[in-house]
Amino acid sequence: MKIGIHGINGKMGQAIAHEIISHPDLELAAASVRNGHEWAGKRLCDVTDLPHDCTVRVTSNLEQFCAAVDVAVDFTRPDATLAILPVCQKLKKPLMIGTTGFNNDTTAWIHRAAQEIPVVLAANTSLGVNILFEVSRRVAEVLDYQHWDVDIAEAHHRNKVDAPSGTALRIGEMIAQAQNSDFEARKRYPYTNRRKTGDIGFSVLRAGDNIGEHTVYFTAEDERLEFTHRANNRRIFARGALTAAIWLDKRPAGLYNMADVLGFTS
Numbered sequence: 001m002k003i004g005i006h007g008i009n010g011k012m013g014q015a016i017a018h019e020i021i022s023h024p025d026l027e028l029a030a031a032s033v034r035n036g037h038e039w040a041g042k043r044l045c046d047v048t049d050l051p052h053d054c055t056v057r058v059t060s061n062l063e064q065f066c067a068a069v070d071v072a073v074d075f076t077r078p079d080a081t082l083a084i085l086p087v088c089q090k091l092k093k094p095l096m097i098g099t100t101g102f103n104n105d106t107t108a109w110i111h112r113a114a115q116e117i118p119v120v121l122a123a124n125t126s127l128g129v130n131i132l133f134e135v136s137r138r139v140a141e142v143l144d145y146q147h148w149d150v151d152i153a154e155a156h157h158r159n160k161v162d163a164p165s166g167t168a169l170r171i172g173e174m175i176a177q178a179q180n181s182d183f184e185a186r187k188r189y190p191y192t193n194r195r196k197t198g199d200i201g202f203s204v205l206r207a208g209d210n211i212g213e214h215t216v217y218f219t220a221e222d223e224r225l226e227f228t229h230r231a232n233n234r235r236i237f238a239r240g241a242l243t244a245a246i247w248l249d250k251r252p253a254g255l256y257n258m259a260d261v262l263g264f265t266s
Contacts, residue, residue, distance in 0.1 A: 002029035004069030006084050007076035009033050014048055015238040028056055030068040035060045062087045071245045078102050085113050094118045094248045098125055098241050100166025114255035120248050122258045123166035125240030130258045132229045136171050136216045140178040143218055145198050150175055151217040155205035164189055164202040167214055172200045
């Protein structure tokens with residue numbers, strides 16, 4: 001199975017490349033960077049720490065990139081994702097999206113594209129984080145948010161741009177949905193006045209090289225539930241992304257998530 005990495009110059013792109021190379025049934029078939037990037041046209045083994053037999057040449061030509069792969073994997077930024085999306089549509093290539101930070105308009109574009117091609121949109125590809133999603137959803141179903149406060153704390157490295165993280169926001173969305181409520185009406189970040197009943201509060205830390213931590217708090221008078229996931233190595237996200245990419249191959253057009261990939265929805 002031929003995998004292409006859109007945004008190979010990023011940390012996640014290179015982590016995924018290492019996982020592909022060590023996988024017996026996968027081939028790193030293509031790698032892309034943005035127009036004008038210094039890696040364009042060079043061999044991966046010359047610009048990364050990938051093995052010397054990895055001679056794939058980096059390209060900024062997205063049609064050339066997509067034509068070479070069975071599934072494209074995207075861990076970039078929203079503008080770069082939206083650049084690859086119509087090319088995948090044109091060439092009918094499945095797309096695994098691990099990028100975060102989309103607004104409502106860009107998310108709508110992804111939804112429209114998924115009417116023509118299979119797309120996995122995952123705020124987080126870690127197996128452990130997706131278990132945290134499911135646990136949070138199930139707990140929220142049985143708790144009355146009029147009596148239980150909900151808070152989500154997250155910490156990442158100093159260079160992460162979006163805040164709160166896509167993972168934290170997704171947890172909040174799932175909790176609000178499980179409690180038949182409007183997430184946008186309940187979301188609070190940052191707090192500028194006194195907390196209101198029903199608020200889903202977010203707190204954010206950006207420091208050092210923290211790969212990622214998320215804690216969900218359900219707090220009532222006299223008791224509190226806490227559920228935490230800590231990432232110690234980006235390999236967990238790379239492995240999860242490839243699990244999703246393999247699952248995505250030959251799927252019908254549609255918008256999927258990691259719950260679909262892991263079988264939680266069934």
